[in-house]
Amino acid sequence: MSGSLRVVHYVNQFFGGIGGADQAHVGVTVKPGVVGPGRLLETALGDGARVEATLIGGDNFVSERAEEASRAIAAELDRCKPDVLVAGPAFGSGRYGLACALACKVAQTRGIAAITAMHPENPGASSARREIYIVPTGASTTSMPAALSALAPLVRRLGRGEPLGPAEIAGYMPRGIRRVHDRGRPGYQRALDMLLDKLHGRPYRSEVPYAAPERVPPAPPIADLSRARIAMVTTGGLVRKGNPDKQVSANAVRYHRHAVAELESLSPAEWEAYHAGYFNHIVNSNPNYILPLSFLRDLERQGKVGHVHEHIYALPGVSTPVAVSAGHGRSIAADLKAGGVDGALLVAT
Amino acid sequence: MISAIYNFALTTGANRVIRGARIEHVCGDPTLSPEKDYAFGMRIVTTALQTLTIAVPGPTLFDPMAPGKAEETAHAS
Numbered sequence: 001m002s003g004s005l006r007v008v009h010y011v012n013q014f015f016g017g018i019g020g021a022d023q024a025h026v027g028v029t030v031k032p033g034v035v036g037p038g039r040l041l042e043t044a045l046g047d048g049a050r051v052e053a054t055l056i057g058g059d060n061f062v063s064e065r066a067e068e069a070s071r072a073i074a075a076e077l078d079r080c081k082p083d084v085l086v087a088g089p090a091f092g093s094g095r096y097g098l099a100c101a102l103a104c105k106v107a108q109t110r111g112i113a114a115i116t117a118m119h120p121e122n123p124g125a126s127s128a129r130r131e132i133y134i135v136p137t138g139a140s141t142t143s144m145p146a147a148l149s150a151l152a153p154l155v156r157r158l159g160r161g162e163p164l165g166p167a168e169i170a171g172y173m174p175r176g177i178r179r180v181h182d183r184g185r186p187g188y189q190r191a192l193d194m195l196l197d198k199l200h201g202r203p204y205r206s207e208v209p210y211a212a213p214e215r216v217p218p219a220p221p222i223a224d225l226s227r228a229r230i231a232m233v234t235t236g237g238l239v240r241k242g243n244p245d246k247q248v249s250a251n252a253v254r255y256h257r258h259a260v261a262e263l264e265s266l267s268p269a270e271w272e273a274y275h276a277g278y279f280n281h282i283v284n285s286n287p288n289y290i291l292p293l294s295f296l297r298d299l300e301r302q303g304k305v306g307h308v309h310e311h312i313y314a315l316p317g318v319s320t321p322v323a324v325s326a327g328h329g330r331s332i333a334a335d336l337k338a339g340g341v342d343g344a345l346l347v348a349t
Numbered sequence: 350m351i352s353a354i355y356n357f358a359l360t361t362g363a364n365r366v367i368r369g370a371r372i373e374h375v376c377g378d379p380t381l382s383p384e385k386d387y388a389f390g391m392r393i394v395t396t397a398l399q400t401l402t403i404a405v406p407g408p409t410l411f412d413p414m415a416p417g418k419a420e421e422t423a424h425a426s
Binding site for chain 2: 213214215216218219220221222223225228230236278279280282283285286288289290292295296298299304305342343345346347348349
């Protein structure tokens with residue numbers, strides 16, 4: 001190998017020794033050699049690598065003036081031409097995590113390998129894990145030694161221009177990339193081995209990655225229903241009779257909002273279900289089964305519910321990717337909030 | 350969220366889950382007389398509305414069909 005690996009290290013104002021949150025506005029500066037955790041990084045990297053320079057950026061500056069910060073980082077990378085950029089570790093610090101992700105992206109656009117490390121729930125990780133290499137760490141700086149020893153072998157390989165291998169083996173966060181390769185044994189054998197391991201209580205690992213559902217904090221309770229504005233949403237595929245809006249029956253890329261301010265209930269002469277995931281005929285005889293407008297109107301008349309919201313929201317909730325559904329949900333929720341809605345009933349088939 | 354397949358709703362993170370009748374007729378039951386069908390649907394809908402007035406720690410099931418009281422709660426695993 002010719003010469004040692006040339007590393008540039010990106011840290012924030014705190015790790016760069018400039019100051020705490022009161023100094024988060026400072027721009028991007030450069031110091032030759034190592035600063036702060038860079039010493040430990042250099043030790044972890046061993047004799048074959050040297051931190052040539054340390055880039056220090058104020059967290060607020062970098063997040064608020066991303067373009068200016070990117071230009072400053074790019075200028076220094078162009079001047080130093082390192083083999084690899086290391087950013088962080090940022091642990092659980094959100095703005096620092098975003099800044100590390102930005103520094104890595106800037107390096108990559110200039111053909112320089114880059115890697116960072118942070119807690120998996122850091123917004124920097126959730127926003128950029130598909131684009132950059134991120135080594136997962138603990139939430140606090142106490143995990144610095146573990147983070148740097150996990151980073152070091154990957155930094156060396158990236159710096160030498162070597163591929164990293166699959167995320168779960170190399171130890172970085174999955175980027176959602178699939179590569180076709182030969183596992184050596186056919187699927188039915190691997191599946192049976194997995195089943196036997198499971199039945200015998202031995203550890204096993206599924207080849208189908210499990211995406212845990214997003215946890216949403218429960219909405220606070222409504223103090224007084226008799227003054228509340230209540231909306232209704234259905235994923236039962238409710239459409240106007242004859243489907244004039246041309247909604248699909250599955251994998252909906254859009255939902256529809258309908259005005260019901262003038263309606264007492266959903267009449268089967270005017271509404272029906274168009275949904276590929278269940279037997280629609282019963283709903284076609286009484287659409288209130290999937291959108292209970294008739295009940296809410298009665299409760300509104302009795303004074304038990306303040307107002308029935310003037311719009312309903314409908315889509316067929318079948319064969320729709322979770323990410324698309326989450327987008328529909330966010331959009332409907334934003335619309336409900338803007339409409340002054342206090343609570344919503346979502347009927348799912 | 351009112352759903353007949355309430356376990357899906359609980360495991361995917363819905364916080365207030367109300368057990369519906371059947372997938373094909375979530376808020377009611379057409380095999381009942383019109384009066385009983387209406388009363389049954391109303392029981393499901395009022396249970397759902399009541400859950401909006403209750404603080405929940407996370408995914409929680411409310412069962413309008415549970416014997417005894419209208420809202421029998423059970424927390425997801």
